[in-house]
Amino acid sequence: MIEIHNIHKAFNGKKVLDGVSGVFETGKTNLLLGASGTGKSVLLKCIVGLIKPDLGSVTFDGTYFTNNKLDIRQEIRRKIGMLFQGSALFDSMTVEQNVEFPLKMLTDMTKEERKERVDFCLKRVGLEGANKKMPSEISGGMKKRVGIARAIAPHCTYLFCDEPNSGLDPQTALKIDELIKEITEEYNITTIIVTHDMNSVIEIGDKIFFLYEGKKLWEGTRDDIMDTDIKELNDFIFANRLMRDAKKVEEEEREEEEERRYNGQLASQGKEKAPSEESVETEKEPHPDNPEGPAATTQTGNDKV
Numbered sequence: 001m002i003e004i005h006n007i008h009k010a011f012n013g014k015k016v017l018d019g020v021s022g023v024f025e026t027g028k029t030n031l032l033l034g035a036s037g038t039g040k041s042v043l044l045k046c047i048v049g050l051i052k053p054d055l056g057s058v059t060f061d062g063t064y065f066t067n068n069k070l071d072i073r074q075e076i077r078r079k080i081g082m083l084f085q086g087s088a089l090f091d092s093m094t095v096e097q098n099v100e101f102p103l104k105m106l107t108d109m110t111k112e113e114r115k116e117r118v119d120f121c122l123k124r125v126g127l128e129g130a131n132k133k134m135p136s137e138i139s140g141g142m143k144k145r146v147g148i149a150r151a152i153a154p155h156c157t158y159l160f161c162d163e164p165n166s167g168l169d170p171q172t173a174l175k176i177d178e179l180i181k182e183i184t185e186e187y188n189i190t191t192i193i194v195t196h197d198m199n200s201v202i203e204i205g206d207k208i209f210f211l212y213e214g215k216k217l218w219e220g221t222r223d224d225i226m227d228t229d230i231k232e233l234n235d236f237i238f239a240n241r242l243m244r245d246a247k248k249v250e251e252e253e254r255e256e257e258e259e260r261r262y263n264g265q266l267a268s269q270g271k272e273k274a275p276s277e278e279s280v281e282t283e284k285e286p287h288p289d290n291p292e293g294p295a296a297t298t299q300t301g302n303d304k305v
């Protein structure tokens with residue numbers, strides 16, 4: 001579990017983070033969501049210690065990190081795996097050398113142990129046999145997989161991913177999302193993913209933190225996000241067509257359910273026929289203003305006009 005408290009950060013007098021607090025739970029995929037420029041990456045960097053916050057604290061499983069002694073911070077850093085936006089692989093190294101790199105830096109594993117761990121991690125991300133390939137020879141999705149393998153290789157306890165889907169087609173993006181979620185649950189690690197991708201929210205948003213102009217405006221699960229009253233969050237959600245459609249379907253289903261319930265109540269009170277069984281006539285006799293009669297105003301319970 002990672003806890004952040006009242007994180008502030010400004011650059012040259014311009015406030016970027018304005019008192020962000022939150023708890024990122026273990027075994028869950030926690031998303032930092034927000035529009036471009038709202039401070040998501042800066043917050044992630046403050047959490048992992050790449051940027052020093054002006055104010056506030058970060059705690060990893062109860063151990064204070066920010067401003068703690070160097071050896072304690074290094075101890076925590078050793079447990080952090082990071083997947084950068086551009087995968088940040090070393091172009092001159094093969095896939096297996098890239099994954100082996102943090103093992104050489106951070107562990108005292110023997111060569112054989114490292115080889116075994118590299119093979120295991122590559123297999124885990126579905127890249128068995130790609131050991132000798134160069135980054136230039138593999139696709140963007142494969143690079144992300146190598147990045148994930150490299151991040152988890154030293155048995156990370158905390159996994160940070162900045163925009164893991166950027167530049168990927170929707171299907172590959174979904175596979176990467178699923179892989180990160182699976183790994184998070186399988187190894188029971190604490191994962192924080194920066195994203196502005198609403199597809200990720202739907203697929204893997206165990207916990208979502210919505211950032212807006214440097215503040216956390218909302219937090220909740222992917223199930224709650226459909227029912228929020230926060231205007232800024234709704235605007236963000238509706239900017240995404242897929243979510244707009246999903247919300248529309250959900251609202252239509254809810255309306256239909258309410259109509260069915262309402263009509264069921266009416267039917268049970270004997271005031272109306274149950275709409276699911278047959279048409280409901282709204283008027284029995286032609287109205288003086290509507291000489292064509294009921295046919296023009298007849299509708300079924302489930303149809304919309």
Ligand SMILES: Nc1ncnc2c1ncn2[C@@H]1O[C@H](COP(=O)(O)OP(=O)(O)OP(=O)(O)O)[C@@H](O)[C@H]1O
Binds near residue numbers: 035037041043
């Ligand atoms: N090292 C820095 N020095 C000065 N300003 C910075 C620095 N890093 C980030 N910023 C500024 O902080 C603001 C937030 O940047 P950040 O990269 O966190 O946005 P973001 O939410 O990750 O956006 P995106 O979705 O585009 O990646 C931006 O205005 C950016 O210019």
Ligand SMILES: [Mg+2]
Binds near residue numbers: 040041042194
């Ligand atoms: Mg960013």
